[in-house]
Amino acid sequence: MSSDEKMAISLIHLGCPKNLIDTEKILGNLAVAENYIISQMPEDSDIVLINTCGFIEDARKEARKTIKSTLKMKKKGQIKAVIAIGCMVELYKEKLLQEFPDLDGVIGFSDYKEINEYIQSILQKKQQIFLSQKDFVPSDDLRLRVTARNYAYLRVTEGCSNHCTYCNIPGIRGEMRSKDPSQILQEARTLVEDGVKELVIIGQDTANYGKDLANPCDLYDIVEQLSKLEGLRWMRIMYMHPAHFTERFFALFSLPKVLPYLEMPIQHINTRILRLMGRGNTSKEYLHGLLTKLRNTIPGLILRSTVMVGFPGETEEEFQELLHFLQEFRLERLGAFCYSSEPGTASYQNEDLPYAIKKERYEKVMQLQQKIAFEWAKNMVGKELEIVVEECVEENLWQCRSYGEAPEIDPCIYLQGKKLKSGTFHRVKIVQNENYDLIAKKI
Numbered sequence: 001m002s003s004d005e006k007m008a009i010s011l012i013h014l015g016c017p018k019n020l021i022d023t024e025k026i027l028g029n030l031a032v033a034e035n036y037i038i039s040q041m042p043e044d045s046d047i048v049l050i051n052t053c054g055f056i057e058d059a060r061k062e063a064r065k066t067i068k069s070t071l072k073m074k075k076k077g078q079i080k081a082v083i084a085i086g087c088m089v090e091l092y093k094e095k096l097l098q099e100f101p102d103l104d105g106v107i108g109f110s111d112y113k114e115i116n117e118y119i120q121s122i123l124q125k126k127q128q129i130f131l132s133q134k135d136f137v138p139s140d141d142l143r144l145r146v147t148a149r150n151y152a153y154l155r156v157t158e159g160c161s162n163h164c165t166y167c168n169i170p171g172i173r174g175e176m177r178s179k180d181p182s183q184i185l186q187e188a189r190t191l192v193e194d195g196v197k198e199l200v201i202i203g204q205d206t207a208n209y210g211k212d213l214a215n216p217c218d219l220y221d222i223v224e225q226l227s228k229l230e231g232l233r234w235m236r237i238m239y240m241h242p243a244h245f246t247e248r249f250f251a252l253f254s255l256p257k258v259l260p261y262l263e264m265p266i267q268h269i270n271t272r273i274l275r276l277m278g279r280g281n282t283s284k285e286y287l288h289g290l291l292t293k294l295r296n297t298i299p300g301l302i303l304r305s306t307v308m309v310g311f312p313g314e315t316e317e318e319f320q321e322l323l324h325f326l327q328e329f330r331l332e333r334l335g336a337f338c339y340s341s342e343p344g345t346a347s348y349q350n351e352d353l354p355y356a357i358k359k360e361r362y363e364k365v366m367q368l369q370q371k372i373a374f375e376w377a378k379n380m381v382g383k384e385l386e387i388v389v390e391e392c393v394e395e396n397l398w399q400c401r402s403y404g405e406a407p408e409i410d411p412c413i414y415l416q417g418k419k420l421k422s423g424t425f426h427r428v429k430i431v432q433n434e435n436y437d438l439i440a441k442k443i
């Protein structure tokens with residue numbers, strides 16, 4: 001096929017890092033299909049794919065808004081076809097096509113090996129729905145990476161078997177399937193050969209990795225093997241469910257290359273609410289004990305967590321308990337969500353709190369956390385760190401990260417310099433803080 005006959009295709013990505021790997025896989029599969037020229041600009045494309053997130057109502061609103069604005073471009077004749085893909089399609093397949101009759105087709109969450117065939121079929125016959133079984137173990141080897149070259153997400157599991165009562169991920173992505181260690185090592189090797197210096201290990205619950213394999217193993221086993229990869233410099237572990245954090249995992253942070261950074265979503269601190277949320281064996285005492293031990297045994301640990309406010313039945317007292325805990329524990333990084341009542345989840349039938357209460361509680365958490373984060377940043381002034389340079393944001397000003405900043409979700413470190421290069425590591429001194437961000441000088 002000559003390049004004249006190829007169609008320009010672009011993909012609008014929405015959602016979390018787990019969905020970002022899917023975006024990279026879709027692009028990777030399209031790149032080898034040779035029917036397309038991959039474009040970064042939807043307005044210059046014949047076909048626009050939208051990889052949607054369906055996790056909570058806010059994410060679905062964003063997806064609807066994106067579909068609507070892309071269809072407007074189609075109406076103006078700028079685009080020939082618009083196709084929605086991914087998590088939201090799993091939840092709203094037919095409804096999406098009814099709501100947006102100009103949508104050419106929808107493709108549910110899958111391993112995306114057949115994405116080209118699905119797209120070609122949709123181009124022949126409009127309004128088709130493609131769905132697949134949710135029992136596949138994903139292979140993430142064919143990726144067109146869209147992140148900075150120096151880091152990449154490495155998925156160790158797909159799906160989730162925790163069934164927290166508010167979460168529809170197990171319904172969307174299926175029960176947890178672990179990748180075989182040999183597959184993970186091969187994917188990691190390919191990424192390192194492609195210039196990756198930092199692997200960000202992800203999965204819906206990385207602490208559960210390996211339990212379902214024919215030869216069961218755990219996260220420590222695979223991270224230990226990964227830590228021997230030559231050329232790799234940093235490893236960062238995300239999304240460890242606190243209920244599945246075993247004694248053995250404390251030793252993860254003594255392995256070479258593993259950064260003293262941990263993302264562990266706790267969701268709440270009140271034992272009654274944790275039970276209602278279905279958060280395994282976690283309780284106030286358990287979480288307090290685990291987080292304290294993590295702080296006391298891992299020098300310089302940066303802890304990131306997520307909390308949810310306004311779960312059905314959460315009293316003001318229970319919310320204050322959460323706020324008090326956050327004030328006392330001073331997590332370096334925190335994300336907060338308002339509870340969102342999701343059809344198909346166990347907590348859906350429970351009476352939702354008024355939106356104003358949820359919003360007020362959310363604001364209180366965010367205000368408190370802002371104060372903690374600003375103080376933390378101020379305390380960083382004078383400290384010396386190793387940073388990786390990521391991108392030039394204006395003339396001679398570079399956006400960087402240290403071990404304390406996970407890509408995309410955490411604040412940045414800014415460094416001034418003329419001859420810096422993306423992906424290089426430097427020793428710096430923090431000389432100033434600007435709210436959440438830090439300003440550094442080379443030493």
Ligand code: SF4
Pocket residue numbers: 160161162163164167168169170204205241
């Ligand atoms: S651990 Fe709970 S919140 Fe996280 S994806 Fe699994 S079911 Fe959802």
